[in-house]
Amino acid sequence: MSEPLHPRDSFALDGIEAQAQAFEEALARGRLHHAWLLTGPEGAGKASFAYRVARRLLGAAPAPTYGPLGSAPGDHVCRMVAARSHPDLLVIERIGEDGKVRRNIPVEEARRLPDFFNKSPSIAPYRVAIIDAADDMNVNAANAVLKTLEEPPPKGVLLLVAHAPGRLLATIRSRCRTLAFPPWSEERLAGFLVAREGLDREDAARLAAMAQGAPGRALSLHAAGALELDAAAGLVIDQLGHADEAKLLSLADGFRGGEGGARFALLMERLAERARGLALSGIGGLPQAAAWAEAWEKLLHLAAETEALNLDRADAFWSALGELRRAARVAA
Numbered sequence: 001m002s003e004p005l006h007p008r009d010s011f012a013l014d015g016i017e018a019q020a021q022a023f024e025e026a027l028a029r030g031r032l033h034h035a036w037l038l039t040g041p042e043g044a045g046k047a048s049f050a051y052r053v054a055r056r057l058l059g060a061a062p063a064p065t066y067g068p069l070g071s072a073p074g075d076h077v078c079r080m081v082a083a084r085s086h087p088d089l090l091v092i093e094r095i096g097e098d099g100k101v102r103r104n105i106p107v108e109e110a111r112r113l114p115d116f117f118n119k120s121p122s123i124a125p126y127r128v129a130i131i132d133a134a135d136d137m138n139v140n141a142a143n144a145v146l147k148t149l150e151e152p153p154p155k156g157v158l159l160l161v162a163h164a165p166g167r168l169l170a171t172i173r174s175r176c177r178t179l180a181f182p183p184w185s186e187e188r189l190a191g192f193l194v195a196r197e198g199l200d201r202e203d204a205a206r207l208a209a210m211a212q213g214a215p216g217r218a219l220s221l222h223a224a225g226a227l228e229l230d231a232a233a234g235l236v237i238d239q240l241g242h243a244d245e246a247k248l249l250s251l252a253d254g255f256r257g258g259e260g261g262a263r264f265a266l267l268m269e270r271l272a273e274r275a276r277g278l279a280l281s282g283i284g285g286l287p288q289a290a291a292w293a294e295a296w297e298k299l300l301h302l303a304a305e306t307e308a309l310n311l312d313r314a315d316a317f318w319s320a321l322g323e324l325r326r327a328a329r330v331a332a
Contacts, residue, residue: 007047007132008091009082011066011073014192014215016049019179020068023053026177033177034152035160037134040181042163043217049181050130050159055081057157058088058124077124088124090116092131105137110144117153127156134160135167142169149175183213193218203227210273224266233270236321237278240328248321255313264313265303271320272299275327291330295323 019038026032036053038046052069056062060071060078071078080086092109094102113129121127131137137145146169148158160176162168184192189208192215193199199207199222210226211218232251236243255264279292299320306316 008051008084010048010051011070011078013045013048013052013067015184016045016052016181017068019049019181020052022179024069027056032157034156035149035158035176037160037162037165037168037173037176037178038181039162039165039178041183041212041214041217042133043211043214043220044181044183045216046161046163046181047130047132048216049179050132050161051081053157053159054089054128054130057126057128058086086124087122088127090127090129092129093133094136105131105141107138107140107144110137110141113145113148113158117148117156121155125155127153128159129156130159130161132161134162134172135164142172146172146175184215185213189213189215189218193222197222206230210270221266224262226266226270229263229267230270233267233274236271237274237324240321240325243321252314252317255317260313261307264306264317267317268299268303268320271324272296272302275299275324278327288327288330291327295327298323 023036038050040046049069052071055071055075055078056069058077058081060075060081063070063072063075066072073079073082077086081089084091090112092105092112094105110131116129117127119127131145134142134145145158145160149172160168160172165173165178186205186208189211190201190204193204193207194201196219197204206227207218207222210221210230236248236251251267254260275292275296279289279296282289302316302320305311306313
């Protein structure tokens, strides 16, 4: 099982031929737009593509063996980008200097753009800024970015990653050239997982369905043990009326610490998805569907609420079981 890479360390990227061609043609014609909006589901490869573009604009030598817009990890420009030390690259994201993930991208981060773009490139042909993800900006940050877009910098390119572009200001969207990264079909994604991770067809199909067409999401789910947790969620649902309490206690005991938080969030996601499936199945009529839909709605937000309020994850897990059991009693 391979660990998912940070986009800045990703040099192999599949399914980007059309997007790379559009960018390369603009660059070759000397009509490179000053702002590019990369849209599509989370995990579709948008951020990895942004770093590929950045490395090319910063002067990395082309390496066709790494695919469209590819460059080699050993290239000196690529090494600087990987070390986050290139003077002509600015990355704005939710992760702060202390390594903690902030609730959103604050205005102070966006206000770094004008000063960055007002300077000429230090050692590269262009200055490049990446915002990952643009839909994480608060209102003030979005307005600060808009001011930069209204006065396009010479030899400056802004790359905005957006999982939900509809949340962005219309005036931001209208000033960018959009490159869409559509979700893959489940069949294509399953084939990718078989080839890349060595999974059998059944497990690959399960992961592809969970990832909803996003290859990066599929790799992250695999690394996080999603197949195991999905199977655990299935057993929880199937055994609601006669559960093995010892196994449930063991499951709840695995929610401690940072890795435990990720396991808890993923298990809640899989339980919510199964409740959703039961709600949509139509089995038992409207009362049963409504009961499962209510459980789905509550489980959908439980992990985020638990972390936001610093609640005990094991207690939240038992609360989730209570919701599921109530839904099952209605269905019975």
